[in-house]
Amino acid sequence: MVNDEDRILADALGAAGAMGGGSGGRFGAGLAARYLRKDVHETTLSLGLPLDRAARHAGATLARVGRLLDTTPDPGGPGAGSVLRALVGGGFAGMNPVVVTVTLTPAGPDTTTVAVRGAAKEGLIKQHAGRKTTCLVTDLLSAPGAP
Template sequence: MVNDEDRIFADALGAAGAVGGGSGGRFGARLAARYLRKDVHETVLTLELPADRAASHVAATLARVGRLLDAPGPDDSCGSVVRALVGGGFGGMNPVVVTVTLTPADPGTTTASVRGAAKEGLIKQHAGLKTTRLVTDLLTS
């Protein structure tokens, strides 16, 4: 699992910069990513599913809206973590790292902590907040 959100953002923004500016655009976008602030939002919800089915449900949901970075896997003995890169903001062009941490609560329920983080430029799009709300709505519907 790639644990460093900033590295994920640098790679994603660098790939976008390379499309328009080649290797110079990639370098510039990766450099700029270091200095941008993050918009982070976290929420906790309860899924009425056992932990293994909840992990599959979360992975399928994140795969529908973005690109999975990590397959559901054990996170020590407390559950699992699923992470994806989702397009947020205007036109879905702002990369958002969505991390869902699943913890078994009861035999039939699982607690899901949903975290959305996005880099923000001069124009605040609140992509982390909006994407977290979107994923939460999709998981509970």
């Protein structure tokens, strides 16, 4: 798993810059992204699901709102939990990339604690994409009718 949110965001912003300005746009956007501050928001919720079902639900939710990057077991060992990460479009017209990390930890046989973290780069105009995307993912995970 690529653990560096800054690198993932710089690469994503560089890709967006390449669409508008070719290789120079990629380089410029990627370079500028290194110096931008991050809007980070974290929240925790509890799901009434066992870990395996909660992980499938979280994976499907992240795949629905963005591009699933990777899934890895928690370093605590088998059954300790899992971490899922996705790149989601946030901000105006979904053009600001947001890295969403979902960490699932068993809290009992039929309960899973879910930590959701969203991080996005912020320019001069604050869009609060990290916070808004974290809240969106949290709402989708805890929506009535969810598995």
